Amino acid sequence: MNREEKKLETKNRILEAAMCLFAEQGFESTTVAQITEAAGVAKGTFFNYFKTKEDVRGKLNKLVAIDEIVNLKDKPGPYAPRFLALVKTLGDAMAENHGMLLLSIQGMLANNQNMEESKEGFCLIMDNLIPVFEKGQQTGEFTTTIPATTMACIATQIYLGTMLNWVMGISKEGFGDQLLISFQVFFEGILKK
Amino acid sequence: MNREEKKLETKNRILEAAMCLFAEQGFESTTVAQITEAAGVAKGTFFNYFKTKEDVRGKLNKLVAIDEIVNLKDKPGPYAPRFLALVKTLGDAMAENHGMLLLSIQGMLANNQNMEESKEGFCLIMDNLIPVFEKGQQTGEFTTTIPATTMACIATQIYLGTMLNWVMGISKEGFGDQLLISFQVFFEGILKK
Amino acid sequence: MNREEKKLETKNRILEAAMCLFAEQGFESTTVAQITEAAGVAKGTFFNYFKTKEDVRGKLNKLVAIDEIVNLKDKPGPYAPRFLALVKTLGDAMAENHGMLLLSIQGMLANNQNMEESKEGFCLIMDNLIPVFEKGQQTGEFTTTIPATTMACIATQIYLGTMLNWVMGISKEGFGDQLLISFQVFFEGILKK
């Protein structure tokens, strides 16, 4: 293993250890000493790779670009099967990193600023879902008794709830499958009868 | 105002200040000094009322006995309207204390042990919902294409998701109303056609 | 019981409680709250009777005026029986208050200043003992192979050692008896053969 590879490996070991500990104990309650011990390096080494402890958290929170959902509205319907396929794929991908997901939720709620930022992220998604449901209503796919805005909102909630549920280990299904079944019921509920 | 009342008032001022700050900044990042300053008392006074900083968090986390949901299974169907009425009432009650709800979620995710405890709480609720959905299936209220277990799981998710959604301020509706509409779509999705 | 008596009783209860606790835990580790609780009064009451916590300690340390030893040298010999009678009486008197004696030793060693003061006290006693032993040597009561100064010094030591021994509960004898037997051996050792 050459020098470059060794460096990368060290960095990853630190990242991984940090993630585990943050998930277990929370960010504030985890000390740099714990991280470096878990990673099997000296305390000083931590600061060779990251400027601050906060820095590591930042590196971990790069979450889930949901570009594809944003692009959904530009595609033709029916949307239900497309959407279901999408969340299944997305869920399966995210399931690979349970700790990261937990961290991301914790981070979201950690303080007012983070919450505000996350909220904006979800509002953006909602804004991009509204035209999807509107189009679905126009093409007769979805009922018109519920406003598209409400549908988008509920969809977001289902995503959040399933995430929380899965992260906490309440359901035993995989994250993708759990999302799938939840959204199936959801679509059943809003389909035009 | 007599002495006893003054004492209670002081305690409440501290509790309130603590709740606000915990909600804003998170538990770990909030210092006792900040709390007492916000409450307008001396640092020492905090420790006249609470043994430790952790103690105050405990006092805040007494949340929401959901006995009524537990008792639902012992009542006759149809369950959908009963359940909807229940979550509306529950939601409206809980909406009175936004900060407390946020704290409770943060607390749930703060560390592995808390998460485990919360998980058990939700599993208990799920276990009590399963017979409700089973009964509903037997009486022809709900579809039989989805297992009762899954329904209970999704119901829990919807609750969690709506809570998260509302706490983060994504939806503008009241908590009770938001729960109501979400569960309406859910029941629409599982009704026997 | 009239007012005056009640006041005195309260003061004594505080003093007694303080003494017990100081003896058990040491002065610094005992809190005013502990004292007042043990005395069955409110914290504020303590400061109605004593200016500071230190003040109480002072009140307790008034120990054992050893005037009589000081006066011994002005009396005629033989000194051994006189001395033995004296230490027996003294010891029996002091034995009445075990806690006080412990406190007094602790106080002696608590810091450099106290130690210096106590040292001066003991030196004073030694200075007053030296002429006694000198006289005893002149009258042929004591050996002349050991300087009177040394005798005085050893006598002081025996007193200190017996006190420590008794306070710690190593010997089961009464304090007076223990002093008596120790000094008997001592005089046996310095008698003119």
Added chain:
Amino acid sequence: MNREEKKLETKNRILEAAMCLFAEQGFESTTVAQITEAAGVAKGTFFNYFKTKEDVRGKLNKLVAIDEIVNLKDKPGPYAPRFLALVKTLGDAMAENHGMLLLSIQGMLANNQNMEESKEGFCLIMDNLIPVFEKGQQTGEFTTTIPATTMACIATQIYLGTMLNWVMGISKEGFGDQLLISFQVFFEGILKK
């Protein structure tokens, strides 16, 4: 000076400073800040070497293994000269660390538990001295008018008294010499005439 040596030196500087200050002011009245300032290190450094302030006290109280006294009874008499040689050696050795000795006495008296432990230590020594004096009585070295138990008790007292005397600076002799002369008088007092 290499790293390892520097570390040791730092630890010793802290220990030494702590010992001096404890001796001067007592344990409770000495702050960690004072110790570190006296040792010329930062406050945090203290806690790199000792878990708590109490920890340091413990490190200082490792006193005086008196194994040799314990073994005395297995040797043949006459015991007086053996014993005298022993206490002289012991005293000279202990004299090297005045502060430590003071600390040890303070520690003994600091609270009930310590006192109990110390008492047991001294009782052990006494128990090991009793057979020595008994043997001495059988071989005609010591008088039989005083029980061996009493002799052992008085010997312990002489040790304690001399220690206190020397620690307080009452006598000007060295500790070993002071012990020697005191025990000479003692043996003179119990020798078979």
Added chain:
DNA sequence: AATGAATGAGATTTCATTCAT
């Protein structure tokens, strides 16, 4: 005279970060 809530200085302890080796 008695109370005990309030005070705040000051104690112990933690821990992210620096830097000489």
Added chain:
DNA sequence: TATGAATGAAATCTCATTCAT
């Protein structure tokens, strides 16, 4: 580049003392 001893700001918590009731 890796190390870990040293740092010191800042946290939690204690407790003697005050004072309005």
